Amino acid sequence: METMNILGKKTCSSAAAIMIAGLFALCGQANAQADNFPNRPIKVVVPYPAGASTDLLARIVGQTMSKVLGQSVVVENRPGAGGIIAAEYTARSAPDGYTIMMTSAGILTNNPSMYKKLPYDAVKDFAPISIAAQLPLVIVVNNKLPAKSFQELMNLAKKEPGKLSYGSAGTGTSQHLAGELLKSMAKVDILHVPYKGGSPAMADLLAGQISMMFVQTASALPQVRNGKVRAIAIGSPQRSAMMPDVPTIAESGVPGYNSDTWYGYVAPAGVPQPILARLHAAIVAGLKENKEKLLNDGYVVDGGTPQQMAAAIKTDTSKWGEIIRSAHITADQ
Structure with a gap:
């Protein structure tokens, strides 16, 4: 019996050692990928046509990203179906950091409540990188x-x-x-x-x-x-610097009103954390470098963390989902 126990312990120890070795190998592989990232152009998928506000933001920030990362950042427009086409394409792309999406909030927060079935899971299929800008x-x-x-x-x-x-x-x-x-x-x-x-x-x-x-x-x-x-x-909680004389709806008689929307970057789920960190740093650099221009164009620069973006997705999904259900809004025909 004692021999069985000793052998059992040795067996478990060997299995654990193999698992640990495997984890170290995976970590090493992820770090190696990050060290070499990027070694080819990065694609930013935009769910709307060229000239749309998401497209313009992606192109402005992309110029700085190219300089920071040392590779071209190419915008690819995949409009249609309320952003579903672009979201599905991004979700099914390789989780290597070379394909990311500039998403509008609604693709992740509104669509799940409006469509009975989507070809993507707004939470499980994407890795948040950063909210780029708030749009009052x-x-x-x-x-x-x-x-x-x-x-x-x-x-x-x-x-x-x-x-x-x-x-x-x-x-x-x-x-x-x-x-x-x-x-x-x-x-x-x-x-x-x-x-x-x-x-x-x-x-x-x-x-x-x-x-x-x-x-x-x-x-x-x-x-x-x-x-x-x-x-x-x-509709913002605060007045806009671009329209300082225009009062908020909240201060004009509807306390608590906030209809702000946002644009942000997501990657396919499974992209290694070191690569997400590099992408986040490049995006934040692009937002900072172009802050004044973006502000003049009506964007309120954000550049928050992936965790903050994940929290915003959760909060907005609940808020707008309630409005969608109470107003019986559906995109399904």
Whole structure:
């Protein structure tokens, strides 16, 4: 019996030694990959067309990333299906750090609640790298609309329920959900009009076909500066440095309102930690170097940690999931 026990202990010890040796080998392999990373161009997948705000951000930051990493950073646009095409492609890419995605928040936080089935798991299939920028949404109205303030706008909405309309880039987009959040918190009835993209929605706003829009500051700034639309209130917790005279919705009568969205970088799950760290450092360097330009374009630079991005995904999935379910929003036909 004693011999059995002694042999058993020796057997377990040998198995443990093999496991430890295997772990050291894996760690050594990961470190070797990181030491050699990158030795070829890095691809940044963008889920939207060239010229979109995600695309512009990826290209601006990518220039600095190239210098930091010593390799080309190439943007590849894979638009369509609410970001699903790009997300599935990224999730199925090799977990080696050479393919990453510039994602909008909604691809990871909204889609899981809007689609009955997705070809990717928003949590399990991706490794967060960093939120790149926060994007406040500002309410802009047609110049012919008599409301000159947020309170006047709400008074109009309450006086004639369902008459005021707001356009969005499509069902389930951040613009759409910002309106649903306002409807829920301010107890108003405004009509959602979805478009196939933000540009046709803005065209109809300028033409007076819709009353207002929730627009990312990066897209709203040129129209506001040219006097083509009027900015009423911003959905951030704080006022924007680019629009300091535009009050927040929270301070204008809807305490706690926050419709901020964000763009960030993710990699396929399984990318070695040392490689993720190198990518994170390069991204943060790109954000810092271009901070002033990005701010002028309406982006609020973030550059947080992977852990902070993971926490934001969890929080926003819960918040917007509740809005999506209560408003019965679905992208499935």
